Amino acid sequence: MGRSPCCCHDAGVKKGPWTEEEDRALVEHIQRHGGHVGSWRNLPKAAGLNRCGKSCRLRWTNYLRPDIKRGNFTxxxxxxxxxxxxxxxxxxxxxxxxxxxxxxxxxxxxxxxxxxxxxxxMGVDPVTHQRLPPDDILASAAGAPGLSEALLSAAASLGGLNNVLMQVQALQLLLQTINGGAAAAGLMANNNFGSAADNNAMFNARSMVPNFQDQMNLLAHANYRPVDDYLNNIASFSEHDAVQQLNAASSAPAPTAAALAVPASFPQEVAAAADRPVQGFADLLSEANEMPNMCSLEDDRFWKDMLAESSSLPL
DNA sequence: AATGATGACAACCGCACCTCT
DNA sequence: CAGAGGTGCGGTTGTCATCAT
CATH class of the missing domain: 1.10.10.60 (Homeodomain-like)
Structure with a gap:
């Protein structure tokens, strides 16, 4: 099963982009033979092409074949x-x-x-299709060489994300990294879902819930559906993604006051926090949202300011 | 307007596998 | 069974268009 030498190494064989003439010669040759190629190695000579047979096969199978569907993926x-x-x-x-x-x-x-x-x-490992491990992100933020690809990607995309929920996730991860998660709740004000008062209630309440999952549960209580766990069930991802897209694009009604009420099962301080005015990231983030391009890792000032803001948030 | 950065896509490279002699 | 020819496949690189500075 040895590897055969490739004709591509022959001197004088053309490489690079195909011209229209070459395409036409290849197509006409194959059509003349009823769509059957025979030997790819012998094809270039027979078709009058100064190309490697392998290159011809690739060009045909990936581009010139008549049954190829062009255009965007649905x-x-x-x-x-x-x-x-x-x-x-x-x-x-x-x-x-x-x-x-x-x-x-x-x-x-x-x-x-x-x-x-x-x-x-979305904080999903494209290899495993699982949520990226928090340790990965924490290690990165601790100064480990090579900031986590996920964090980089999430942070660099903050301004451009068309889905608020993705922003929330990305920022959650970032803030858990930067500030132990204490300030993450303030970010949730950047959501466009409800009134400022509603946001205050929701996000101050959230700040009292240290656990990420509890925070998500609180959001779920208020009819938010931000982070249904695609990560535990890849088969549901498509629907989840579609729902997210719909949520982002739709003019869904803001949650009602009742929906925003803190559940009785949460500690008393959570309810109390719901009445405090939100501080910190809300303004920063809404400003960033209006100017998508201002958020990037290259913009040191943005992250510097955000870190400063995070440290001043009420706990 | 010029230049560099970035993204998208086409094409190439080299290894592995299959078939035939 | 071994080896050569031919092809498939996945990773990587090259090219070009577009955008940002």
């Missing part, structure tokens, strides 16, 4: 890719067999340029 296709990737991993060719007209190369590129980044923004 939502359904994206969901299918994610689900299949969770099951199959980087088996691009196998994944491609489930999507009509899509090539493995196209799917692979789409994954690397779109889906992977989207998952990272």
């Amino acid at each position: 939502d359904d296709e994206e969901r299918l890719i994610i689900a299949l990737h969770a099951e199959l991993g980087n088996k691009w060719s196998t994944i491609a067999t489930h999507l009509d007209g899509r090539t493995d190369n196209e799917i692979k590129n789409y994954w690397n340029t779109h889906i992977r980044k989207k998952l990272l923004r």
Whole structure:
């Protein structure tokens, strides 16, 4: 099973982008043979192409084949890719067999340029499809070389995220890292869901709940559905993502006062905190939200200011 | 307007596997 | 069974367009 030498190493064989003439020669040659290629190695000479046979095969299978579907991936296709990737991993060719007209190369590129980044923004490991471990993030913030890719991605994306809930998640992770999570609640004011008073109630209450899951539960009590756990069930991701997109895009009614009421099961100080005016990140974040490009890791001042604000939040 | 940075996509590279002799 | 030819596959790189400075 030795590896055969590739004709691509031949001197004078052209590489790089294909011209229209080359495409036409390749297509006409294959059509002349009824769509059958025979030997790819012999094809270039027969077709009058100064190309490696391998290059011809790639060009045909990934671009010139008549049954290839061009254009953007649909939502359904994206969901299918994610689900299949969770099951199959980087088996691009196998994944491609489930999507009509899509090539493995196209799917692979789409994954690397779109889906992977989207998952990272949501705090999801695109390899394991699980939530990225907090230790990873904490270690990164402690000065370990190489800030966590997830944190970097989340932080760099803060201003551009079109989904408030993603912002919340990203900032939660960031603040847990920076400040032990104590200030994270203030960030929740940047949500556009309800009135300022409602936000005060919700977010001050949240600040009294140190545990991330408890915070999420409190939000859930107020009819928020921010972090349904895709991470524990990859099959539900597509729907979850779709719901998130809908939530972000829709003009969903603000939660009612009743919905925002602190549940009786929460400690008394939580209820008390609900009446305190929110401070800290709210203004900062809403300002950032209006100017998407101001948030980036390169903008040291932003993070410096945010750190300063976080330290002044009431606990 | 020029230049650098970034993102998206096409194409290449090298290894592994399958088939045939 | 071994080895060569041919192809499939996944990772990586190159190229070009667009955006930011």
